[in-house]
Amino acid sequence: MTNQPSFSLLRRNRLRDWTAGYLFAAPFIIGFFAFYAYPMGYSLWMSFQKWDLLSPPKFIGLANFTKLLQDPVSRLSLYNSFYYTVIAVPLQLVLAFALALALTQPLRFRDLYRGGFYMPILIPIVASAVVWQRVFHPEYGILNEVLGWFGIAPLKWLFEPSLAKPAFIIMSFWMIGRMMVIFIAGLGNIPVSLYEAASLDGAGAWQRLRHITIPMMTPLIFYNMVIAIINSFQTFIPAQIITQGGPENSTLFAVLNIYRQGFEYFNMGYAAALSWEFFIIILGFTIAQFYMSKRWVFYEE
Numbered sequence: 001m002t003n004q005p006s007f008s009l010l011r012r013n014r015l016r017d018w019t020a021g022y023l024f025a026a027p028f029i030i031g032f033f034a035f036y037a038y039p040m041g042y043s044l045w046m047s048f049q050k051w052d053l054l055s056p057p058k059f060i061g062l063a064n065f066t067k068l069l070q071d072p073v074s075r076l077s078l079y080n081s082f083y084y085t086v087i088a089v090p091l092q093l094v095l096a097f098a099l100a101l102a103l104t105q106p107l108r109f110r111d112l113y114r115g116g117f118y119m120p121i122l123i124p125i126v127a128s129a130v131v132w133q134r135v136f137h138p139e140y141g142i143l144n145e146v147l148g149w150f151g152i153a154p155l156k157w158l159f160e161p162s163l164a165k166p167a168f169i170i171m172s173f174w175m176i177g178r179m180m181v182i183f184i185a186g187l188g189n190i191p192v193s194l195y196e197a198a199s200l201d202g203a204g205a206w207q208r209l210r211h212i213t214i215p216m217m218t219p220l221i222f223y224n225m226v227i228a229i230i231n232s233f234q235t236f237i238p239a240q241i242i243t244q245g246g247p248e249n250s251t252l253f254a255v256l257n258i259y260r261q262g263f264e265y266f267n268m269g270y271a272a273a274l275s276w277e278f279f280i281i282i283l284g285f286t287i288a289q290f291y292m293s294k295r296w297v298f299y300e301e
Contacts, residue, residue: 047272057269064273074274076249077257078281080165084253085232088169092228093221096176100183101213114184118177129241132171133158136242158243161250168251171238179224186220187213218297226289233282254278 022029047064049057068074103114120128135143136157144154157167190213198208214221236255239245245252245260252260258278262271 043272043275046269047276049269049272051268052266053268054266060269064270065277067270068273068277073249073252074257074277077252077254078278080250080252081233081235081254084165084168084172084235085229088172089225089228089232091169092172092176092179093225095173096179096224097183097217097221099176099180100187101209103180104184104187114181117180120174121177125237126241128174129238132174132238133242136167159247161248164243164247164250168235168238172232179228182220182224183217186217190216215298219299222289222293222297226286229285229289230282233278233285 046057048059048061050060050063051057099117103110103117107113135141138144138154138156138159141154141157143157148154155163157163194212194216195208198212203211234255235253236259239251239253239256240259243251245256254274255278258271258274261267261274
């Protein structure tokens, strides 16, 4: 007769496995509640308060949310972030994808080029912002010097409201190395047999790109797009360092406006309400992207 383990032994083993699992997961669980869940819950409570960091918080109900719907500066900051994201992200994706296609070809010094385009990711954002501030200088900037070779007069990139956001969009191309590396990895995983079969059927380079490469890369395009949109909406450090939101609030992005309201004007309750408005907008964009991805993203069976 085979000896069966007792019910108490099974329960002890299950409890031991359960305890070990939660002990290994404890650093993440503690970190999540300490640095994410609690601050989010506290900011939600704060959004119903009026608090200047000095006097005790005072409950004011929905007044902060009513104010943000009527505040023209809040609407302008959202527009600036939307404008920047809608234009910058598609251009980043196209440039990163084009670089990845070029750097998967048998080029001399290919690895050197890959490292060079990825290198800006390793540079601190503050240092990059200082460098770009010099690049866009109206008198001594290298960009205006290059434009001068083509007979274009110097432009006041960071001092004209109509040019400030385009300048930030140009600056964003500095950080496409991460996208490029992901695209390069994806291009290397496309089976060569697909290209060989297409070539035998008479498909040219453009047809292979359109009907094989791009469809096979849509999961990575979608991933890069989601991450890029979230990061673009959260642009803060370059605007704070280079323009402080100017000129005429043309680079006052949403996160910079939240920072100002909380830590410069000491309207912590209003800043919390703006944060939750911004969170809901980004969440809505992300959900919409996942919904629309069913129509154009193709996954391997």
